[in-house]
Structures are given as structure tokens and as C-alpha cells.
Amino acid sequence: xxxxxxxxxPPNGLSQYQHGKDSWSNTCPTxxxxxxxxxxxxAMQGDRCAYCEGPMGEDNRHVEHxxxxxxxxxxxxxxxxxxxxxxxxxxxxxxxxxxxxxPHQDLIKPDVEDPETLLVFTPNGTIRPRANxxxxxQHRAKETIRILGLDGALNQIRRSEVxxxxxxxxxxxxxxxxxxxxxxxxxxxxxxQNTAHLPFATAIRHVLTRQSET
Numbered sequence: 650x651x652x653x654x655x656x657x658x659p660p661n662g663l664s665q666y667q668h669g670k671d672s673w674s675n676t677c678p679t680x681x682x683x684x685x686x687x688x689x690x691x692a693m694q695g696d697r698c699a700y701c702e703g704p705m706g707e708d709n710r711h712v713e714h715x716x717x718x719x720x721x722x723x724x725x726x727x728x729x730x731x732x733x734x735x736x737x738x739x740x741x742x743x744x745x746x747x748x749x750x751x752p753h754q755d756l757i758k759p760d761v762e763d764p765e766t767l768l769v770f771t772p773n774g775t776i777r778p779r780a781n782x783x784x785x786x787q788h789r790a791k792e793t794i795r796i797l798g799l800d801g802a803l804n805q806i807r808r809s810e811v812x813x814x815x816x817x818x819x820x821x822x823x824x825x826x827x828x829x830x831x832x833x834x835x836x837x838x839x840x841x842q843n844t845a846h847l848p849f850a851t852a853i854r855h856v857l858t859r860q861s862e863t
Contacts, residue, residue, distance in 0.1 A: 650699075650700055650701070650702065650757070650759055650764040650765075650768060650776075650793075650797075650799070650851065651702070651759065651763075651764055651765055651850070651851040652759060652760075652762075652763040652764065652765065653693050653694060653699060653759045653760045654693065654760070655693050655728075655729065655760040656689055656692065656693065659689075659728035660682065660685040660686045660688065660689045660728065661682065661685045662678060662679065662681070662682035662685060663678060663682060663685075663686065663726055663728055664726075664728075666678065666725075666726040667726065668722055668723045668724075668725050668726065669722075671725075671726070672725075673718060673725050673726075683712070686712060686731065687710075687712075687733065689728075690712070690731065690732065690733040691733070693760070694732070694733050695846060697848055697850075698710075698733065698734050698735040698737075698741055699713065699732035699733055699734060699741075699759060700732075700734060700735075700740075700741040700742070700745075700759075700797045700799065701735060701737070701740055701741050701797070701799060701803055701849075702848055702849050702850060702851060702852070703735050703737065703741075703803070703806065703848050703849065704735075704848045705733060705734075705735050709735055709736050709737075710733055710734065710735060710736060711733075711734055711736055711742065712731055712732075712733065712734075713731065713732040713733060713734035713741075713742040714730055714731065715730050715731070715732055715753075715756070715758060716730055716753050717745075717746055720750070720753075721753070729760070732759075732760075737802070737803075739798055739801065739802050740797065740798040740799065740801070740802055740803055741797055741798065741799075743798075744796070744797055744798030745796050745797055745798075748795070748796055748798075751792065751796055754789075755788070755789050755792040755793070755796070756789075756792065756793055756796055756797075757789060757790070757793045764793070765851065766779070766786075767779055767782065767786055767789060767790040767793070768790055768793070768794070769855055769860050769861050770807065770811070770851060770852035770855040770856070770860075770861065771855075771856075771861040772808075772811060772815050772818075772856050772861065773804070773808055774803075774804040774805060774806070774807035774808030774809075774811065774852075775800055775804050775807075776794055776799050776800050776803075776804075776807075776852075777790075777794070777800070777861075778790035778791055778794075780863070806849075807849050807852050810847075810848065810849045810852065810853065811849070811852050811853050811856045814844075814853050814856045814857055815856060817840065817857060818856055818857050818858075818859055821833060821836070821837050821840075821857070822859065824836075837857065837858070840857060841854050841857060841858075844857075
């Protein structure tokens with residue numbers, strides 16, 4: 650989970666629908682309008698789930714309402730309320746919609762705030778609140794992990810994705826002790842840039858920069 654940058658311009662056709670007059674269904678928005686929504690979501694998320702950063706394909710995704718339609722129907726067609734989520738059972742949007750009621754303010758909204766100020770990924774695939782957070786922020790970090798099911802079935806997947814970068818991180822740590830920052834830091838930044846498009850890129854970056862150790 651990382652900071653997302655949303656195009657403020659809604660997808661074509663979305664603004665014509667209104668809560669109370671229209672309902673979200675297989676025909677509303679239309680196929681063409683859903684394609685436009687996904688075009689905007691993919692531009693923001695990079696074909697990765699907004700929550701877990703796992704890969705999404707056309708058969709493994711759904712348009713996710715950040716505030717559920719059942720509890721916030723007026724947000725059904727609001728562009729800022731829409732994300733792309735994977736369909737992995739027991740995580741992300743699937744878990745959020747089944748975990749019961751919660752104050753929506755508890756959930757980190759990645760297009761409004763930077764989740765990385767509150768969350769950190771570890772080399773063993775887990776996710777946890779950052780150290781030394783204020784009580785309110787620690788509560789929100791824990792609730793986001795719980796509500797989205799980010800610490801559980803996803804751990805093994807993330808562990809497999811980051812495993813190959815642990816040795817690389819150790820090599821950079823050794824270089825930092827031997828060479829000047831000007832010599833090793835550009836190499837680390839290049840490695841981070843080369844992995845930025847990958848699924849679970851934030852977990853990989855946290856491993857490469859050893860963030861869970863601070």
C-alpha cells in the first residue's frame with residue numbers, strides 16, 4: 650500500500666449518474682464507461698490492487714467503493730470513492746466488505762495520504778504499524794491492516810516476492826559501511842526505480858532500504 654495520485658477529472662460518463670436515481674449494476678455504468686473507469690484506475694495504480702499492490706487482470710479485479718455502497722450510497726458514483734481492488738478472497742476489498750462496521754476515518758485512503766508514514770513491510774512478508782506512532786495513528790494503522798486483511802494470506806505471497814531482494818539489501822548495507830554515499834546510493838536508487846513497476850513494489854523497496862529495522 651502506497652501513495653496514489655488520482656486524476657481529479659472523472660472518467661467519461663460517470664458524472665451523469667446520480668445516487669437515488671441510478672444504481673450500480675452490470676449495465677450501469679455501461680461497458681464503455683467501465684472501461685474508462687478502469688483506464689483512469691490503472692493510470693493511478695499501475696494494474697495493481699490499490700490495497701495490497703498485487704497484480705490485477707480482467708478476471709481478477711473489481712471496481713472498489715472505498716466507502717461501501719451499503720453504508721454510503723451517496724458515494725456510489727463519486728470518482729474519489731472508487732479504486733481498483735483484486736478479487737483475492739479474504740483480503741483487500743473482499744475482506745473490507747465482510748469485516749463488519751467501522752468508522753470510515755480509521756481506514757487509510759491512499760489517494761489522500763501516504764500509507765508509508767503509518768505502515769512498514771518486513772522481509773518475512775508481514776506488514777505492521779511503524780514504530781513510535783502517536784496512539785491515534787497507531788490505531789489507524791492497525792485498523793487498516795485488519796479491515797483490509799493485509800496481514801495473513803498475503804504474507805507468504807509477499808515473502809516470496811521480496812526474498813530475492815534480501816541479499817541485495819545486505820550487499821548495499823555492506824557497501825554503505827565501506828564506500829561513500831555518492832558511490833553506493835545512486836546504485837540503490839536505480840534498483841528501486843527498476844522495481845517500482847512490479848507487484849508489491851512498496852514491500853520490495855522497504856526491504857531494499859531496510860525500513861523495518863528502524
